[in-house]
Amino acid sequence: MSFNAFLFQALNGLSAASGLFFVAAGLSLIFGVTRIVNIAHGSLYMIGTYIAYSIATKVGGAFGFWGGIVITALLVGLIGAAIEIVLLRRIYRAPELFQLLATFALVLVINDATLWIWGPEDLLGPRAPGLTGSIEVLGRRLPTYDIFLIFVGPFVLWMLHLALAKTRFGRLMRAATQDREMVGALGVNQAMLFTGVFALGALLAGLGGALQIAREPATLATDLIVIGDAFVVVVVGGMGSISGAYLAAVIIAEVKALCIGLGIVNFGGFTVNFSKLTLVAEFLVMAAVLIARPYGLLGREQVAVRSVAEPEEPLRPSTPATKIAGLILLVVLVCLPLIAKNSPYTLVLGIDVLIAVLFATSLHFIMGPGGMHSFGHAAYFGLGAYGAALLVKWFAAPMGLALAAAPMLALVGALLFGWFAVRLSGVYLAMLTLAFAQIVWAAVFQWETLTGGSNGVLGVWPSAPFDTRTPFYFLTLALAAFGVLLLRKFLFAPFGYAMRAGRDSPLRAEAIGLDVKRVHWLAFAIAGAVCGIAGGLFAFAKGSISPETIGVSRSIDGLVMVLLGGIQTLTGPIVGASVYAVLQDYMMRSTEYWRALLGGIILLLVLAFPSGIVGGFVKLISRRKTTSKAAS
Amino acid sequence: MMTARSLHSLAIAGAFAGALTLSFGHAARAQDTIKIGELNSYKTQTAFLDPYKKGWELAIEQINAKGGVLGKKLEVISRDDGSTPGDAVRVADELVTREGVNIIAGTFLSHIGLAVTEFAGKKKVFFLAAEPLTDKITWQNGNKYTFRLRATTYMQVAMLMPAAVAAKKKRWALVYPNFEYGQAAVATFKEMLKAQQPDVEFVTEQAPPLGKVDAGAVVQAIDDAKPDAIFNVLFGADFSKLVREGTTRGVFKDRTVVSLLSGEPEYLDPVKEEAPVGWIVTGYPWDKIKTPEYLAFLTAYQKKYNDYPRLGSIVGYVTMTSLAAGIAKAGSTDTDKLIAAFEGLKLDSPFGPFMYRASDHQATMGAYVGKISLEGGKGTMADFKYVDGATVLPSDAEVKKLRPATE
Numbered sequence A: 001m002s003f004n005a006f007l008f009q010a011l012n013g014l015s016a017a018s019g020l021f022f023v024a025a026g027l028s029l030i031f032g033v034t035r036i037v038n039i040a041h042g043s044l045y046m047i048g049t050y051i052a053y054s055i056a057t058k059v060g061g062a063f064g065f066w067g068g069i070v071i072t073a074l075l076v077g078l079i080g081a082a083i084e085i086v087l088l089r090r091i092y093r094a095p096e097l098f099q100l101l102a103t104f105a106l107v108l109v110i111n112d113a114t115l116w117i118w119g120p121e122d123l124l125g126p127r128a129p130g131l132t133g134s135i136e137v138l139g140r141r142l143p144t145y146d147i148f149l150i151f152v153g154p155f156v157l158w159m160l161h162l163a164l165a166k167t168r169f170g171r172l173m174r175a176a177t178q179d180r181e182m183v184g185a186l187g188v189n190q191a192m193l194f195t196g197v198f199a200l201g202a203l204l205a206g207l208g209g210a211l212q213i214a215r216e217p218a219t220l221a222t223d224l225i226v227i228g229d230a231f232v233v234v235v236v237g238g239m240g241s242i243s244g245a246y247l248a249a250v251i252i253a254e255v256k257a258l259c260i261g262l263g264i265v266n267f268g269g270f271t272v273n274f275s276k277l278t279l280v281a282e283f284l285v286m287a288a289v290l291i292a293r294p295y296g297l298l299g300r301e302q303v304a305v306r307s308v309a310e311p312e313e314p315l316r317p318s319t320p321a322t323k324i325a326g327l328i329l330l331v332v333l334v335c336l337p338l339i340a341k342n343s344p345y346t347l348v349l350g351i352d353v354l355i356a357v358l359f360a361t362s363l364h365f366i367m368g369p370g371g372m373h374s375f376g377h378a379a380y381f382g383l384g385a386y387g388a389a390l391l392v393k394w395f396a397a398p399m400g401l402a403l404a405a406a407p408m409l410a411l412v413g414a415l416l417f418g419w420f421a422v423r424l425s426g427v428y429l430a431m432l433t434l435a436f437a438q439i440v441w442a443a444v445f446q447w448e449t450l451t452g453g454s455n456g457v458l459g460v461w462p463s464a465p466f467d468t469r470t471p472f473y474f475l476t477l478a479l480a481a482f483g484v485l486l487l488r489k490f491l492f493a494p495f496g497y498a499m500r501a502g503r504d505s506p507l508r509a510e511a512i513g514l515d516v517k518r519v520h521w522l523a524f525a526i527a528g529a530v531c532g533i534a535g536g537l538f539a540f541a542k543g544s545i546s547p548e549t550i551g552v553s554r555s556i557d558g559l560v561m562v563l564l565g566g567i568q569t570l571t572g573p574i575v576g577a578s579v580y581a582v583l584q585d586y587m588m589r590s591t592e593y594w595r596a597l598l599g600g601i602i603l604l605l606v607l608a609f610p611s612g613i614v615g616g617f618v619k620l621i622s623r624r625k626t627t628s629k630a631a632s
Numbered sequence B: 001m002m003t004a005r006s007l008h009s010l011a012i013a014g015a016f017a018g019a020l021t022l023s024f025g026h027a028a029r030a031q032d033t034i035k036i037g038e039l040n041s042y043k044t045q046t047a048f049l050d051p052y053k054k055g056w057e058l059a060i061e062q063i064n065a066k067g068g069v070l071g072k073k074l075e076v077i078s079r080d081d082g083s084t085p086g087d088a089v090r091v092a093d094e095l096v097t098r099e100g101v102n103i104i105a106g107t108f109l110s111h112i113g114l115a116v117t118e119f120a121g122k123k124k125v126f127f128l129a130a131e132p133l134t135d136k137i138t139w140q141n142g143n144k145y146t147f148r149l150r151a152t153t154y155m156q157v158a159m160l161m162p163a164a165v166a167a168k169k170k171r172w173a174l175v176y177p178n179f180e181y182g183q184a185a186v187a188t189f190k191e192m193l194k195a196q197q198p199d200v201e202f203v204t205e206q207a208p209p210l211g212k213v214d215a216g217a218v219v220q221a222i223d224d225a226k227p228d229a230i231f232n233v234l235f236g237a238d239f240s241k242l243v244r245e246g247t248t249r250g251v252f253k254d255r256t257v258v259s260l261l262s263g264e265p266e267y268l269d270p271v272k273e274e275a276p277v278g279w280i281v282t283g284y285p286w287d288k289i290k291t292p293e294y295l296a297f298l299t300a301y302q303k304k305y306n307d308y309p310r311l312g313s314i315v316g317y318v319t320m321t322s323l324a325a326g327i328a329k330a331g332s333t334d335t336d337k338l339i340a341a342f343e344g345l346k347l348d349s350p351f352g353p354f355m356y357r358a359s360d361h362q363a364t365m366g367a368y369v370g371k372i373s374l375e376g377g378k379g380t381m382a383d384f385k386y387v388d389g390a391t392v393l394p395s396d397a398e399v400k401k402l403r404p405a406t407e
Helices: A003-034 A041-058 A061-086 A098-118 A144-166 A168-185 A190-212 A222-237 A242-262 A274-279 A281-292 A320-339 A345-367 A378-395 A399-421 A426-446 A469-492 A494-504 A506-511 A516-542 A552-565 A572-590 A594-608 A613-631 B004-023 B046-065 B085-097 B110-123 B153-166 B180-196 B215-224 B237-248 B265-274 B292-305 B311-330 B335-342 B396-402
Strands: A134-137 A140-143 A264-267 A270-273 A457-460 A543-545 B033-040 B073-080 B103-106 B126-129 B146-148 B171-175 B201-206 B229-232 B256-263 B280-283 B346-349 B352-355 B367-375 B378-387
Touching: A003 A041, A003 A140, A003 A144, A003 A168, A003 A190, A003 A222, A003 A242, A003 B215, A041 A061, A041 A098, A041 A190, A041 A222, A061 A190, A098 A222, A098 A552, A098 A594, A134 A144, A140 A144, A140 B215, A140 B237, A144 A168, A144 A190, A144 A242, A168 A190, A222 A242, A222 A281, A222 A426, A222 A552, A242 A274, A242 A281, A242 B215, A264 A274, A270 A274, A274 A281, A274 A426, A281 A399, A281 A426, A320 A345, A320 A469, A345 A469, A345 A516, A345 A552, A345 A572, A345 B085, A378 A399, A378 A426, A378 A457, A378 A516, A378 A543, A378 A552, A399 A426, A399 A516, A426 A552, A457 A516, A457 B110, A469 A494, A469 A516, A494 A506, A494 A516, A506 A516, A516 A543, A516 B085, A543 B085, A543 B110, A552 A572, A552 A594, A552 A613, A572 A594, A572 A613, A572 B073, A572 B085, B033 B046, B033 B085, B033 B311, B046 B073, B046 B265, B046 B292, B046 B311, B073 B085, B073 B311, B085 B103, B085 B110, B103 B311, B110 B126, B110 B146, B110 B180, B126 B311, B126 B335, B153 B180, B153 B256, B153 B280, B153 B367, B171 B180, B171 B215, B201 B215, B215 B237, B237 B265, B256 B265, B256 B367, B265 B311, B265 B378, B280 B378, B292 B311, B311 B335, B311 B346
Parallel strands: B033 B073, B033 B103, B103 B126, B126 B146, B171 B201, B171 B229, B229 B256, B256 B280
Antiparallel strands: A134 A140, A264 A270, A457 A543, B280 B367, B346 B352, B367 B378
């Protein structure tokens, strides 16, 4: 690569950075003030591309395009405000992270709504009127629209900076980022402030989407692609820092452009295709940044938020009633093959549900009692699944050995990644786990000769006597029950108490001699190993495993299951996983727009049970107890 | 009195009871129809699969209007496969165990197609893979129970090879999506071209992640490598981005471009008047084919949907007509008889007659090869011809070596 080519690729990187910056800035603002991890931010961006396309093609001309961009940004801002007022405002008092569940449901609903309104085809917008051509730079042709983008990013950054520094609204936003309770106590209308911030964030996402229509088509896959990139940018830059977001966007875009520019490079004998690295480049950057600077490039240590949620009840060992209920459930599950004799599909679904339960419970172990919100739990599921599958593929290992290896490999992975992750906290920890999960995913995806690449490993079937449905169901049930009970055992052992002490008050826990980091690290490893069992079972249940099965969406599914059931209860993940898996299976069969319906139901559940299904139940019972006591 | 609270708990109890009954209680229906299970990634591959569904619905309507097959009507039970292999296997299992089908068809993405292929082999269920292109479904991972309709990656590349060789270019740049389809297409392309033109040089390889091409940087890197010709495997949104950026930056000027699938309306139509004229592509010029069997299909399709067919429509249509023909030939829906009937099954399609080879279970339905041209502000294909799949497939003896020995 010549020096000019290098410089020119840097320019390409700058124009790509502007697009990343808009959506990341909005996400960062929203998180900073409201502490909401807005998974639907990519969906707002996607709506932006579609609305701008419609205006640009229906109205046409320069006004349709340029005016359309402004109108789109405002419209998406309004949609954002509506989302905040109608939905999110009702659940601010829910436990931390619960709002994520609501925004996840929005992703499903918005995607199906977009499909319904705009149809399935990709929609490529017109070129920007006035900026259709290119000019010669460094002996190469650079599109004039790219030059426009290179400048518009820093311009918006500057505007935001002014707004935050000079206006009253901006000052309130900064104050709320620092200490939102104090802002409320000083008489600021918090509801207005939150709505305003959410609208502003949505507006930026809409603007980012609208600006892209001259470069890329509006497609239904945009939402998830964008949200992944945006999270990375926000975290690398430092949550809540707008300049950091721009800096991070530039770094990531430049690294990618550089990888593409390098192309194939020979290192004395062996060749590396750097363009393939773009698959994971941003996550490598994120992992490196978070390890070196735990709060991102320009971020500051997160101020402890005084939780607005009701304080969590301490965990108590199960009452005799709960024990009996659990026993009855186990007996029913053992008898399921008999009960469902006439509908063998029940067992097929049952196996999937049990695997989901094990997956969700292991995630809950570190999320709930551990207080470590892992966004990358799929990594350990994947390590388990691939550990088992690769042993079968390469060494024709018997199933028993392969299943035993699954938690081992997951354990090793969790020990390695956990060591780094427990050094962080809150959303930074979450994002570092996500980065590790993506690195595992990319390694599996790219290492074609070992893992079969994107097609995965095929032919991983259970051996006799588990090669028919009922015995395999029993095996799954036994391992799932073992895993769940094991995790429970840990929670009520001194280890579990130490873990919770470390979560609730790290300083005091240290003071009484607990090594909090070490306890959390071990907890992370235990959860990973148990999750590996689920992965191993999954590979054998399906007969194959491929990278898609262990991607981000599985991690998100895990979060959804835990939150749906109720993060503050021990039975929560079990109920959440069962309800989610059964619902999804049923919805997929019953309607074409199943995602919208699934999203709608989750929204209803979110509004009805702001502390999860089991959480809602528990509250109900305890309230009834207090009222009956008061009456007597 | 009913309090709000007891309403709450009632609702919960109801939800659980509902969840339980959902999975039970499925009475067997009378077998007055032949049931076919169909599964596909309807939610994520909408641009292709929406027309695909219309295609097979038309086929079923036509078949049943003529009285069905073996005196019974065909009934398709269609499912979303969740777009992941794990869900797809469960859905396939549901179709078999709950709906009682013994014939399944569909799938789009290669890894999902392969997972279902594996399932079909294990559970001894007949499977007609409609769209997935990976060679492995019929070769390395092929099995007795699986057939495939669509012309494979290997076939698509082989169809373009004569034009690539005739271009007589020495320096080639390759750009492909970074997953098995792209990797396999490029590997086949390199191998074939090298065999026919030993002095060929591959000056750069760009492998952006699927759906996430950084088009500006990628076309620039291609331009900087100074190739004489470009082989492109990108499709969908990646293709649109590549075309727009490459045109603005003048990267395609005076260069031969050979491109897989780009002549299919699914991918060509979104770029509208910016269709890259002169690219040599495989595809489907829907408004220019004039054979009577095609026109009959076209008229029926346009009449029913008031829209033009895409390639997906053809694939969907022929999937179901294939199954009908196979069942008719077998005289039964018995799995082994159906497999025997499909081996060497000859039938007509809108693209003309083709057959399912006995050796590797691959259909010989071909594709159109031509150059992209611009007519009335829309991309289409010119100088095209139909390439019969049978002419580009390796011989029976060769594929026997590729397929697993245990059959």
